[in-house]
Amino acid sequence: xxxxxxxxxxxxxxxxxxxxxxxxxxxxxxxxxxxxxxxxxxxxxxxxxxxxxxxxxxxxxxxxxxxxxxxxxxxxxxxxxxxxxxxxxxxxxxxxxx
Numbered sequence: 001x002x003x004x005x006x007x008x009x010x011x012x013x014x015x016x017x018x019x020x021x022x023x024x025x026x027x028x029x030x031x032x033x034x035x036x037x038x039x040x041x042x043x044x045x046x047x048x049x050x051x052x053x054x055x056x057x058x059x060x061x062x063x064x065x066x067x068x069x070x071x072x073x074x075x076x077x078x079x080x081x082x083x084x085x086x087x088x089x090x091x092x093x094x095x096x097x098x
Contacts, residue, residue, distance in 0.1 A: 008056060008059075011056050011059060012052050012053070012056045013052075015051070015055050015056065016048055016049065016051075016052040019048050019051050019052060020048050023035070023039060023048065024036070
């Protein structure tokens with residue numbers, strides 16, 4: 001199933017907003033801490049855009065591979081998606097604990 005180009009732009013925008021909001025604030029023992037000056041730095045904005053671009057690219061590649069079900073030897077099925085999800089959760093947990 002081919003999604004229109006506007007869907008990929010929407011995915012990019014949603015991921016960009018999501019990452020920016022997650023980086024904008026955090027909660028510690030004293031409560032909510034906002035970091036507006038950090039989020040306005042050029043380096044931070046560039047990292048957020050890079051994260052959104054890479055995530056959108058991975059989505060696009062996964063969509064292309066899975067849409068070629070009968071025409072390629074590479075098939076992504078539910079067990080593989082579950083394994084990848086677990087691997088991603090473990091890697092995020094590892095990075096958070098470092």
